[in-house]
Amino acid sequence: MRKTVYLYDPVTFAPTGAYDAQESPLEPGTFLTPVHCVETPPPAVEPGQLIFFDGVAAWIVRDAPLPTAEQKLQYEIERRRLAVRQHMSAVAQAAPEHFNSISEAKSFVGTDNPLRAVSEAFQVWAAQVQTSANATLDAVEAGETALPAISDLIASLPEWVHP
Structure with missing residues (x-):
């Protein structure tokens, strides 16, 4: 039973x-x-x-409680931050070295190895990308600019140039 x-x-x-x-x-x-x-x-x-x-x-x-306008905006900003990280990893994966992620691409800095130069370039580029994305998204949070579409944000970021 x-x-x-x-x-x-x-x-x-x-x-x-x-x-x-x-x-x-x-x-x-x-x-x-x-x-x-x-x-x-x-x-x-x-x-x-x-x-x-x-x-x-x-x-x-x-x-169910409805999200506030501020909660919706924070959600959209976090979506864009994730998209930026995914973009950086996609660029690293598409590089001739075929890194698995942006973290791996930056991991060869500081030691003598064949990937050091490209790793250092990725480290500089990633910092530029993050700084640019943060400036845009911080301005959105401050109400100084409108929330860009993800594709527009990605297009506005510094371009990767392989050394």
Whole structure:
């Protein structure tokens, strides 16, 4: 015999799924259930709603908070910062040396090796790119300029020149 119980996350109390509990072979009528579960299924929710267990006996449904304009802007700025890092790694991967990332491309600085010169050039270029991107995105945060499209931000960055 089985019994379905409903699991919830112990930190967020959000539902995480259903579980088919088995009847105990030693205690008929008693089911072996995991921690953080309840017998009541969570109710259906509409888009824009959140659901969580109250920690005692009931599911609670609430409207999801809408992000503020500042939160949306911060999200978009972080998307652009990530795009800049991805751009730098893509350039490093496309280089004749076929680095795995911008971090690897910069890692040969300071020791005598065949990749030292190109590594030093990548280090300088990456600093220029980061400085340029930060200046643009800092100006956006300060309200001094509009948020550029990702493609426009990437196009405005210093160009890589292989030594």
